Amino acid sequence: MYDEVLVRSLRHEDADSVRSLDGRILGPDRSITWTGYIDRFLRLADVEALPEAPWGCFVAEIRGRVVGFLLSELRGGEYGMPRGAWIMAVAVDPKMRRKGIGRKLVDELVTQCRQRRVPELYAALLPGDNEATLFLRGCGLDPSKSLAIYSRTA
Numbered sequence: 001m002y003d004e005v006l007v008r009s010l011r012h013e014d015a016d017s018v019r020s021l022d023g024r025i026l027g028p029d030r031s032i033t034w035t036g037y038i039d040r041f042l043r044l045a046d047v048e049a050l051p052e053a054p055w056g057c058f059v060a061e062i063r064g065r066v067v068g069f070l071l072s073e074l075r076g077g078e079y080g081m082p083r084g085a086w087i088m089a090v091a092v093d094p095k096m097r098r099k100g101i102g103r104k105l106v107d108e109l110v111t112q113c114r115q116r117r118v119p120e121l122y123a124a125l126l127p128g129d130n131e132a133t134l135f136l137r138g139c140g141l142d143p144s145k146s147l148a149i150y151s152r153t154a
């Protein structure tokens with residue numbers, strides 16, 4: 001049945017469907033769904049003057065209904081920082097989880113990275129976010145050897 005899932009690039013007209021799906025992701029899932037980012041991003045994607053859909057952003061749809069999305073951006077290259085696609089948000093309709101849709105979205109990003117010779121994919125998680133950790137590991141992402149993140153209390 002889930003062969004019916006189509007993963008395709010985010011289009012300008014998907015913004016409302018993505019917002020509405022994001023709005024249905026509540027509770028503990030919310031903290032790791034970067035609402036502010038998603039809205040800022042979609043406002044950019046809404047700009048019809050953009051010549052094409054943003055790179056590295058996809059929706060998963062079943063019979064025309066958006067059931068998942070992945071937004072990423074290219075970063076790095078400066079100061080010797082590794083170049084990579086950062087997964088900024090990935091989410092699947094709560095009723096459609098554990099059917100391989102999230103992995104299909106990540107696989108599409110891997111394919112696009114290979115086509116563009118982007119060597120790595122990154123994702124940052126909150127510590128203790130076990131489900132997201134299991135998901136990322138299930139998609140082949142391991143703790144990074146190429147990047148260290150530092151912080152201090154301001």
Ligand SMILES: CC(C)(COP(=O)(O)OP(=O)(O)OC[C@H]1O[C@@H](n2cnc3c(N)ncnc32)[C@H](O)[C@@H]1OP(=O)(O)O)[C@@H](O)C(=O)NCCC(=O)NCCS
Binds near residue numbers: 100134
């Ligand atoms: C995380 C999320 C995107 C996963 O989407 P999904 O479509 O259910 O994921 P998939 O079915 O493709 O799972 C792929 C693999 O990840 C792992 N996985 C996914 N969700 C998991 C969970 N809740 N617990 C344990 N392992 C999990 C499994 O190894 C799974 O493979 P399997 O089902 O063959 O065992 C979805 O749960 C979600 O939208 N969560 C809320 C938002 C969020 O946390 N986003 C950040 C993720 S980094």
